[in-house]
Amino acid sequence: MDRVAIALGSNLGDRAAHLDFAVARLTASIQNLRISSYYETEPVDVPNPQPAFLNAACVGGTALSARALLTLLHAIEHERGRERSFQNAARTLDLDLILLGSLVLDEEGLIVPHPRFRERRFVLEPLAEIAPDMVDPVTGSTVADLLRRVLRPRAARPTT
DSSP: OEEEEEEEEEOSSSHHHHHHHHHHHHTTTSEEEEEOOOEEEOOOSOSSOOOOEEEEEEEEEEOOOHHHHHHHHHHHHHHTTOOOSSTTOOOSOEEEEEEETTOOEEETTEEESOTTGGGOHHHHHHHHHHOTTOBOTTTOOBHHHHHHHHHSOOOOOOOO
């Protein structure tokens, strides 16, 4: 049984209902599922103006492989009307596999840990609420440490 972390997001329609649906569906495949609070966040790295997101994270135990989890997450997104018209389009539901135990994997269409989660406050903040001790197998840092780095103000750099 591996500990899994999944990020949830929605910025179209009834955002809370979409997240609630995902949590309900995930309980069938992930044991002892814990869900964070819901956080309202501004869109990041999107190509055009979009509504605010509702984000959350969940953790639990699973015997599913990374590929099986990805298939499950895409199926749940599809059930809620997720359309992938272009990269970073607004979405009814977005589910990302963030961590799966100590797995480090880079395959066609699947990278674990998620390649950008270390810089994303909208992933780290909800995840740190419920699993601050989870470890990124690439950096060896805990989720709490990664969040502190994201929140740390950057020092001003001199200009010449």
